Ligand code: ADP
């Protein structure tokens with residue numbers, strides 16, 4: 001099949017969360033399954049920085065150190081061809097209307113795998129910025145996010161329409177690409193685009209919808225009749241995600257439980273009625289884990305290797321983590337960890353509440369996260385008050401994320417809602433027993449004792465309260481006091497298989513169904 005994916009984030013080029021991991025892995029494993037795959041993504045500044053680092057490494061590998069140019073101008077000149085190898089210019093000029101304006105952009109291309117091409121939309125005015133969606137200093141959303149991503153949606157549609165290999169499926173991800181199904185539908189009805197590809201929209205998170213003032217509808221350059229409650233309009237506003245939910249040929253989300261949850265008022269973010277109407281085309285496919293990256297053996301980020309039959313290296317990882325974060329190096333003290341965006345979605349306030357009580361048991365807790373300033377301050381304050389038990393790193397550090405998964409005995413993820421969640425699956429593989437709220441993908445990937453006594457690998461709780469989390473953490477401590485049972489949980493968790501091949505088969509079935517094969 002010929003599939004064009006589109007996402008605003010793509011690992012390793014740009015990432016704020018699991019969307020980047022998911023779209024990169026889906027593209028890679030679809031290509032490995034023999035499909036022709038393209039991925040369209042903005043050329044965010046972080047992608048340029050990554051490409052530059054790759055190019056520099058290639059230059060240093062090719063040219064002996066003594067012959068490398070020292071003069072900055074000559075260095076840039078030497079780097080230029082290497083940059084072209086990493087992200088090559090692509091012969092494609094975009095000149096697209098955005099309301100009364102025309103926006104020009106170019107396209108660059110990378111081919112990291114056979115069958116896989118990444119198309120970067122190079123519009124520096126929109127994407128060459130320090131953050132993806134927010135200014136990292138003020139933490140305020142960029143004022144023109146609507147313009148940026150409506151333009152991106154138009155660029156995706158343009159590639160889908162004119163790429164010579166004619167994608168049969170255009171697979172969109174989240175609100176940034178929500179307008180594409182409507183643009184495709186309109187252009188096929190009104191402009192004779194035939195055969196137009198089928199569109200699929202995957203919801204990674206229903207909360208951000210790109211909702212904005214109705215006057216911004218003019219930026220779509222579409223006729224007024226789509227600004228309607230049965231289309232892109234939502235309570236007088238423009239809602240790009242809603243447009244996608246109405247017009248895509250199929251809808252998916254990233255776990256079966258979340259697929260059901262979003263049809264209820266509790267999780268539906270105001271769109272549950274529409275999702276209920278579209279239930280026959282909505283399904284949930286659990287994300288996979290890219291075990292080439294998330295592995296406990298041959299992992300450059302870890303100080304020691306280990307696997308389910310020999311956990312010796314995990315003890316080394318725990319000691320190294322404790323030492324690195326200035327906690328007492330104690331094998332006998334249970335270490336809990338979390339790596340997360342600091343956002344109410346993730347239930348991190350429940351962790352703050354529960355820890356006040358649970359720290360009395362002597363446990364240690366490590367958090368790596370960034371996000372809402374008030375939550376950052378509260379965690380930093382907790383670490384200041386309990387310097388021998390709590391370590392908090394505010395920031396975004398992929399290597400430390402691996403080290404926490406490997407060093408922790410338990411992993412806390414009390415999300416209020418969780419479309420899929422990747423960290424609980426990483427922690428299963430890394431032998432950090434997940435303690436999770438039973439929602440979305442957490443419900444679908446962790447097995448509690450009450451569900452299957454003989455293959456439990458984690459602890460689940462339901463109420464989104466500190467009290468319920470405290471109870472779950474006490475269960476974790478009971479497990480800690482029972483080493484044979486603890487070992488069994490770990491063994492089951494480390495044996496759980498969420499490899500992408502399985503998820504890709506589910507997407508292949510869906511693509512075939514949508515294409516009517
Ligand atoms: P979400 O996408 O909702 O944030 P997921 O669990 O799907 O949640 O994915 C989160 C991804 O982002 C994981 O790969 C996780 O390791 C990574 N991550 C989150 N916060 C940080 C951080 N502060 N430093 C490094 N990696 C992080």
Ligand code: GLC
Pocket residue numbers: 017018019022204205254287418419420421422441
């Ligand atoms: C979103 C969700 C998360 C999911 C990720 C990848 O960011 O919040 O649950 O794992 O997308 O699909």
